[in-house]
Every structure is written in structure tokens, then in C-alpha cells.
Amino acid sequence: MRRISVFGATGSIGLNTLDLLRRDRDAYEIVALTGGRNVARLVELAREFRPAVAVLSDEGDLPALRDGLAGTGVEAAAGHAALIEAASRPADWVMSAIVGAAGLEPGLHALRAGATLALANKESMVCAGPLMLETARAHGAAILPVDSEHSAVFQALIGEDLAAVERVIITASGGAFRDWPLADLARATPEQAATHPNWAMGQRITIDSASMFNKALELIETKEFFGIDPGRIETVVHPESMIHALVGFVDGALMAHVGPPDMRHAIGFALHHPARRTLPVERLDLVRLGTLSFRTACEDRWPALRLAREVMRAGGLSGAVFNAAKEAALDAFVARRIGFTQMAEVVEDVLDRTTPERDAADGAISLDTVLHADQMARQAAGDAIAARAR
Ligand code: NAD
Numbered sequence: 569m570r571r572i573s574v575f576g577a578t579g580s581i582g583l584n585t586l587d588l589l590r591r592d593r594d595a596y597e598i599v600a601l602t603g604g605r606n607v608a609r610l611v612e613l614a615r616e617f618r619p620a621v622a623v624l625s626d627e628g629d630l631p632a633l634r635d636g637l638a639g640t641g642v643e644a645a646a647g648h649a650a651l652i653e654a655a656s657r658p659a660d661w662v663m664s665a666i667v668g669a670a671g672l673e674p675g676l677h678a679l680r681a682g683a684t685l686a687l688a689n690k691e692s693m694v695c696a697g698p699l700m701l702e703t704a705r706a707h708g709a710a711i712l713p714v715d716s717e718h719s720a721v722f723q724a725l726i727g728e729d730l731a732a733v734e735r736v737i738i739t740a741s742g743g744a745f746r747d748w749p750l751a752d753l754a755r756a757t758p759e760q761a762a763t764h765p766n767w768a769m770g771q772r773i774t775i776d777s778a779s780m781f782n783k784a785l786e787l788i789e790t791k792e793f794f795g796i797d798p799g800r801i802e803t804v805v806h807p808e809s810m811i812h813a814l815v816g817f818v819d820g821a822l823m824a825h826v827g828p829p830d831m832r833h834a835i836g837f838a839l840h841h842p843a844r845r846t847l848p849v850e851r852l853d854l855v856r857l858g859t860l861s862f863r864t865a866c867e868d869r870w871p872a873l874r875l876a877r878e879v880m881r882a883g884g885l886s887g888a889v890f891n892a893a894k895e896a897a898l899d900a901f902v903a904r905r906i907g908f909t910q911m912a913e914v915v916e917d918v919l920d921r922t923t924p925e926r927d928a929a930d931g932a933i934s935l936d937t938v939l940h941a942d943q944m945a946r947q948a949a950g951d952a953i954a955a956r957a958r
């Protein structure tokens with residue numbers, strides 16, 4: 569039996585992961601399931617999957633979790649230390665699907681314990697790519713990308729020589745506002761931004777899709793994960809979300825990964841890698857699909873893309889600063905303190921003003937410097953938000 573943990577089990581990626589595990593229940597022993605604040609859902613999942621431990625992020629929720637799990641034999645735990653302890657338990661395969669920088673530490677601990685880490689939490693790569701890769705290397709662990717674009721690139725690169733890659737094209741749906749007049753964006757509400765044309769995802773990543781901060785994170789993730797030169801990473805708007813990424817080679821060949829927008833493909837690929845197994849995803853009917861379309865990803869509409877290029881050029885801790893500023897700006901937008909277009913202004917301000925502690929000369933970064941850069945950026949974002957708050 570494979571030992572499996574799912575971090576962020578109660579979210580969109582977590583539930584899709586459990587949907588796959590449920591279909592082959594006897595093949596897996598569940599070590600840990602974790603959730604943020606959704607006690608009822610974690611109780612329900614833990615009652616079904618019977619992990620050794622169920623963990624919530626907030627210690628105040630522990631009594632309710634204990635009550636819900638009474639008589640099941642499932643250990644109830646809560647708080648940061650409990651999350652880290654659960655991540656450090658031996659497991660063969662761990663899904664990293666907490667949203668935000670909060671997913672970084674559990675993922676690092678799972679790697680230290682030697683697990684294969686299925687990485688949906690793109691923020692880990694953006695904030696601490698070199699640290700993630702080095703930790704995996706040092707502990708004989710593997711990281712498999714679960715972001716659909718990166719799973720697509722990973723699959724297109726199987727058997728290929730990285731030196732033969734000319735470019736990587738990451739597609740973007742364009743999110744909720746791709747067809748809105750530019751002048752209307754400043755008035756866009758959180759509810760409008762949280763509606764995705766093609767994908768059903770968590771609220772935060774859906775709003776990040778409308779602002780293209782999600783794509784910005786993914787461009788940085790591409791650089792960090794595959795070691796691709798930023799000048800070779802492109803993005804194009806592809807409203808149908810059927811092609812997830814393309815890899816262009818020096819001989820002119822362009823390999824595209826095509827499939828319906830269903831995260832169970834990328835999750836299932838990572839679950840069974842290096843094998844391919846039958847997955848419950850829709851098979852495409854190309855004739856019914858008819859046409860696929862592409863447009864320029866315009867940086868006037870999506871300044872996050874320009875900021876991502878700056879971050880890729882700067883490297884070091886700028887990814888951690890960028891992500892933390894983005895998270896703070898997103899919170900402020902959801903709380904209606906700033907407008908939609910002000911999120912990019914805040915992030916740009918913070919990038920300009922924050923110079924985190926220098927990294928080691930060899931480019932190595934430690935968890936402490938990453939967390940410190942994250943803190944500095946959140947403080948600077950607080951000021952940038954207060955200056956604009958309505
Ligand atoms: P979600 O909001 O639906 O779920 C997030 C999970 O993390 C939940 O279980 C939540 O309870 C938990 N959580 C939130 N804050 C936490 C904290 N501070 N500490 C501990 N747990 C916390 O998000 P999602 O859409 O499932 O996305 C999860 C991750 O996967 C994100 O990094 C996202 O960018 C990435 N991702 C998601 C999709 C998708 O289709 N949803 C696709 C690609 C990548």
C-alpha cells in the first residue's frame with residue numbers, strides 16, 4: 569500500500585485528489601489530511617479516509633475537530649507545529665495543495681522525509697525554488713508539478729534534452745475580464761473577479777486568474793522548476809483552456825499538451841508517474857471542439873506579467889517578496905479596501921521598496937531569509953495598501 573498525505577485536502581485540488589484516491593481506496597494508506605478553517609469538511613473527509621492524523625491550521629478549532637472525530641481512532645491536531653509534524657511523517661506521496669506561502673514549510677518537511685511531492689502549491693517554487701530543489705536533491709525526494717501548465721511542460725519534456733528547448737509557451741485563459749474594456753477594470757468587484765470562464769478552482773487562484781497574477785506566478789514557477797531562461801518563456805491568451813502549455817524545440821517542433829480543463833489529469837499523472845493509468849477525465853472530440861484561438865497577452869491589461877519578468881530577472885528573494893505582496897494585495901481587494909487594478913500598483917510599490925537580506929553569493933537561499941523577505945513584503949504592502957485604502 570502506498571502511504572499518502574494530502575495537505576489542503578478540503579480545497580479544490582485536495583478534493584480532486586481525494587476523488588482519484590477514492591476510486592482505488594485499497595491501494596492507499598492515508599497518513600495525514602489537513603485543512604485550513606473548514607472543520608466540518610475535514611471531519612467528513614477524515615471519517616471517510618481514516619488518516620492516521622487530521623490537522624487544522626487554527627488551534628482554536630481543535631475541540632470541534634476532536635468532537636467530530638470521536639470514536640474514529642483518527643488523531644486530531646491543529647496549529648503550525650502540528651502541520652509540520654504531520655508533514656514530517658513518512659509517506660510515499662504527498663499532495664501539496666495548501667494555498668499561498670503557507671504551503672512552503674509543509675512541502676519542505678515532506679521532502680526532508682523523502683516523499684515524492686506532488687506540487688500544486690506554486691507559491692513554494694516562486695518563493696523558494698532553489699531551496700525546494702536542493703532539499704529534494706539532498707533527501708533523495710522528487711517534486712512533480714501539478715499546476716496544469718507545468719505538468720504539460722513536464723510531459724512534453726519526457727525523453728528530451730533541455731538544451732534542445734528553444735521556448736516554452738504557457739497558455740492563459742485570460743480570466744474573468746479578458747473581454748472587458750480596460751477602463752472598466754478599476755471598478756471590478758471581488759465577486760466578478762472570482763468567476764472563471766473555464767476552470768472551477770479556489771477563490772484566490774480564480775481572482776489571480778482575472779488579474780493574471782496566477783500566470784505571473786506560473787512564469788516564475790516555469791523558470792524555477794525547469795531552469796528555463798526567462799527570455800525563453802512566453803505566454804499567450806488561449807480562451808478555450810484546452811492547450812495547457814507548449815514546448816518549442818530548436819528544430820522548430822512545437823509539442824502541445826491538449827486536454828479538457830480538469831485538474832484530475834495533472835493530479836493523476838503525478839500520482840501514477842512514471843506509469844500512465846486510466847483517468848476519469850473527458851476524452852476530447854476534436855471535431856466538436858472545432859477551433860482553438862489565441863491572442864496576445866497584453867501587459868497594459870495585465871501588468872502582473874510585466875512584474876513577473878522583473879522578478880525572473882532579479883531572482884533571489886524577489887519571488888518571495890512578489891508573492892507576499894500579491895497575497896496582501898489580494899486580501900485587501902477581497903476586503904474591498906483597494907480596487908482591482910490597485911493590486912498590481914501595490915505589488916509594484918513593494919517590489920521597488922523592499923530589499924530583503926542578501927542571499928548567499930552562490931544563489932542559495934534559506935528558509936529563514938525567505939520567511940523574513942515574506943514578512944518585510946507584507947509590512948511594505950500594508951503601507952502601500954493604507955496609502956490607497958478607501
Ligand atoms: P483552495 O482555496 O480551494 O484550497 C486551499 C486549501 O488550503 C484548503 O484546504 C484550505 O483550507 C487550506 N488552507 C488555506 N490557508 C491555509 C493556511 N494558512 N494553513 C493551512 N491550510 C490552509 O485552493 P486550491 O484552488 O485548491 O489551490 C491550492 C493550491 O493549488 C494553490 O497554490 C493554487 O495556486 C494551486 N493550484 C490550484 C489549481 C486549481 O485548479 N484549483 C490549479 C493549479 C494550481
Ligand code: MG
Pocket residue numbers: 715716717786
Ligand atoms: Mg495553472
